[in-house]
Amino acid sequence: MTAKRRPPAAPNDRELRLWRIGRALTLAFAAAVLVAGGIFYGLVVLLDFEEIDSTAELDARTLFDLVKLSFGVAAGAGALVALVVAYRRQRVDEAGAHREATRLHTERFSQAVDKLGSDSPAVRLGGVHALAGLADDAPTQDLRQTCVDVLCAYLQLPFTPDPGSDPAHQEEHHRYLALRKVRHTILRLIGDHYRRPRGTHRSWQGCDLDLTGVTIDGDLDLSEAVFSEGAVNFRGAVFSSGAVNFSRAVFRGGAVRFDDPVFSGGAVHFSGAAFPSGTVHFRGAAFSGGAVYFTGAAFSGGTVHFSDALLSGGTVHFSDAVFGDGTVNFSDAMFAGGTVHFRGAAFSGGTVHFRDAVFSGGAVHFNGAVFAGGAVNFRGVTGPAPHGLLTAVGTPVPATLVLASAWLPPVP
Template identity: 75%
Template sequence: MASNQGASPPDERELRRALAIAFAAAVLVAGGIFYGLVVLLDFQEIDTAAKLDAKTLFDLVKLSFGVVAGAGALVALVVAYRRQRVDETGARREATRLHTERFSQAVDKLGSDSPAVRLGGVHALAGLADDAPTQDLRQTCIDVLCAYLQLPFTPDPGEDPADQEEHHRYLALRKVRHTILRLIGDHYRRPRGTHRSWQGCDLDLTGVVIDGSMNFSGAVFSGATVNFGGAMFSGSTVNFGGATFSDGTVNFEDVVFSSSTVNFEDAVFSDGTVNFDGAVFRSGMVNFTSAAFSDGTVTFDGAEFTGATVYFSSADFSGGTVDFNSATFSGSTVDFEDATFSDGTVDFNSSEFSGGTVDFGGATFSGGTVHFDGAGFSGGTVDFNHAEFTGATVYFSSADFSGGTVDFNSADFSGGTVDFTSATFSGGTVDFNSATFSGGTVEFGHTEFSSGTVHFNHAAFSDGTVHFNRAAFSDGTVHFNRAAFSGGTVDFSDATGSARPELLAAINSPASAVVILPSAWLPSVT
């Protein structure tokens, strides 16, 4: 078998090859320059025309050797560069070798039976991630820490004296898990590009039980995937206050929030995707107060709000898409009080409001689109008290109001469009008492009032257009007590059923509004 003892390393062979090529190129360049100068000075006729004097020949030789000297400097530069590359490659290999050794030792500690040794392994892995020579090696360390959190663990046996040893071991191992949660948050808050920053790294916390504190306040989620899918937030506090979601994906799909506090106050959603699809808000609090939704997509498709309190108060929806499609509001309090909808799309299509309270009191709808198409209001309270509809388009098309209370008391409809086309009012109470219709369009065309109660008491119709054309007043109660028709157009053309006496009384009082009634509601001429 041949020996490789005298063989040169690949980098050394490559260096020698580069030097040979550079030297040959220098000689060729020098010769080419000398020959070119001779041709340029028309010395090809030197033997027949005139003798080349020694001074000129000496100058040509000096110029040629000057070129050769420059080429030599170039060769020296190439040698220095190649040596630097070789040194850097060697340093990287040595750093990677040392990292691998330390990584193996840290992982061994993490698998120890002793909680104290495991805790040392956690800190060792975090330190390795900080000092990793490459992004891939840093990501590997983070993946191992996340994988540890995903491992099943024995639940707390309780504080019974008979189980004291198991209880103490549970507390010790929980300390290890809580330390990992804390370290992840601490490192993700550090600005990207600074030492010990993990921003830009993926976090896979799928199915993890988060029963300790995590602090992501002020963190920037950009260009990475952070996955909490199927996680259980139980008795924990997780803070995303002031965080920026500007790119990448943050996934809370099928997460359960139980007795926890999750804070997104002042968070900025400016791009990327944040996914709460199928999440269950069972108890505790999730807070989006003063959050800014200016771009990107935030989805709550199929989410269940069964008991928690969820705040969107004073949130600013100025772009992007916020999606509550097919969500169920059966027992929670969801608060959009004083929120501003100035652009983008907020979608509650086919959502079911069967209990709890959803509050849009004082909200401003000045632009964009808000959809409640096909939503079912069968219980609970949905509150638009003092809301301002000044420019947005809000759809309740084909919505079903069969129970509960939907309250537009003192709402201001001064611009935009609010559309109840083909909605069904079959139960519960829908209240427009003291609402002001001073501009824009409110559409109840083809709406069916078959049961329940709809109030327009003290409502003021001073401008804009309100359509009840082809509405069906078949049963239930629709009240217009003391409503004022002082301007604009109110259209009941082709409506069916019986006219409310207070409506006819309000129309017959001095008014400048245009009120269009079906022929069956007009007084008979004798």
Template identity: 55%
Template sequence: MTPPPSRLTRSERRGLRLWPVGLALAVTFTTAVVVAATVFLTGWGLLDAHGLKPERRVDSTTLFDLVKLSFGVVAGAGALVALVVAYRRQRVDEDGALREATRLHTERFTAAVSQLGDESAPVRLGGVHALAGLADDAPTRALRQTCIDVLCAYSRLPYTSEDDLPTGDADARHSYLALREVRHTVIRLVRDHLRLPPEHQHAWQGHDFDFTGVTFDGGDFSGAVFSGGVARFTGATFAGYPVSFGGVRFTGGTADFTHTVFSAGATDFGGSAFADGTADFTGADFRGGTVDFTGSVFSGGAVHFHGAQFSGGAVSFSGAHSLSAAGGAEFSGGTVDFGGATFSAGRVLLGGVTFSGGTVTFESAGFLGTGVDFDGAGFSGGTVGFADATFAAGRVRFTDSVFSGGRVGFDNATFIGATVDFGRSSLSGGTVDFTDARGTAPTGLLPTGGPSAPLPTGLTVPPAWRSTGP
């Protein structure tokens, strides 16, 4: 099986291309003459020469020098011809070696893929390891990508989940567990290769990984480094068993979790880093289980939770109630977008999170019943926006939060039914802006002492809230 045409370089698609020998020699001699003339004229200028001394008679020494010069020119021309011929022979030999290596790789590839289609789980397991070894030995980057594509494609194949097994059928369960081991081996091999330093000859950083639509019944990507390329988890389902992305680094490239479903179990992103790339959770559905972003750092690029639905379970960016011992997440650069997200059930914990740079937006988000907790969060820089957000039900806590820099904006936000609590929060710098906000003022936001009490510096609220007091 040969690599897809789209993944081959131009030279690999068309084979070895060399100039005609006559043209190559002409270009080589022309280049040599130009270089020699340049060197001569440079030396002539440095010596400040103004002409040549005429010689009416040539002695034997000068004649001998002329003869040596003539032989030197002839020898140099011959050396140039030999150099061109040797270069072309080397290129042909290298191309032949590459073709032979590619042929052998293709034969091994075909055998490994045949193993993946075997009915026996141990044979499939051997095929997985064989493909990983082929990826390590691949003579070109395109052939390595092809091996990775097949490994990921195996994970995408449909299979019978544990919940769908016939009750009391021991053979079906044994078969499921055996094939589950094969699927988890694919994940482990990908993880192990992504843990290698980029300069390692077997490192897979920079390649694409496509887990679109995969149902993850467990797995461990912890410590992997996705430092380029695209990692696709589009439409994947995390259900029933723990899956770890703990300490994973997404630096450059794209991590695509669009429309991913987190329906049960525990998914751990604790201590992960999202920097200088795109992590896309657009339309993700958090409907059950626990998803933990504790200790994660969002320091560049863009992270999208736009249109995500938080309808069950617990999603934690906080240092509390987490799967790991790390502190709260840190938003220190780039853009994090929760715009249009819906918080309708379950819990979303952002307590202890640090907002120190970049932009975090909850624009047009709907807080419709879930418990969202910013308790103890620190806002010390950047911009956090809740423009046009709706707080209609449930409880949203900003208690013990510290506003010491940057801007937190609730422009045109609506407070019509939820309990929004700013009790014991501290405003010592920056701006907290409720311009044109509608509804009832959040608890603990306005100072005690009635409408005449001065607002903390940096806090802006609608006049209607001031007239009614806390």
């Protein structure tokens, strides 16, 4: 973190682009003439003038009116020139103010990154807050994204594990705790800013959030956040302790990936989350400890992948979840340990795939599940039927439900 990273230049659409003054005035005059001509023609039609008397003589009153009209035209032309010049001056001032804001942002950015690379945990903590403040005040979305990228990159850096509280390693243990405080502060700031509605001050919604391979050992609150734009990536992340909260979050479009994560401890909540569109990936997820909650989640559209997941420990809750539309894919998942609850889940629409899944250990419960529509596919599944599944299905088996052949009663 000792190298300085400079934010990218402002995007091209913020650069000052002005026509030459002659061209601007010519176009302005032409527009004014066209507007005046249109108004004149409209008045002629509106007042129903039939023709202009070409034999009329020019009297003093008419001449005076023409003189006044000439002065009015000249005054209007002068006002038009002043308007064009004032507009150009305003644009130049705005561009200058934008350049100055970008320059100040760049200076503050460099100072904040220097603090983040300090050997002192307290100074690093100051750098974290400085970068978060810069992201809030960034004059462009690109500059805000750069600040968020640096904070995410800090979380991706390898860190020394806790040496323990043994007196012989007391100094190292204290340093570990201090640096963990820095990491936990970044997680808290990400949650605080990402939960704010898009378009409001200090909102980071719409920014890319790259937490690839990050070990999340503290609290991260993304409850009620809306994931509709930007790329959010937890690929390979390790959820080892603390509470990570996506409760009542809305996954509507965007790119959200949890490929190959490890849920080994703590609690991760997707309770009441809504998946109305887009695609969310949990491919290859390893559930080996802790608890993951999809209780009451609404799979009402879009696609959610749990294919190739390994459920070998801990507890995963899909209790009272509603599978109402879209596709949820558990194909090739291995239920080898721990406890998985589908108690009270409602399969009322869309498609849920368990094709070629393996039920080889642990406890999988479908007690009280309701199969009221949609397609649920257990084709090619190996292992015994989950607890309560056949009772919940009832007889005859609904046409939209495909069970493993070994679970069906023998045909007389």
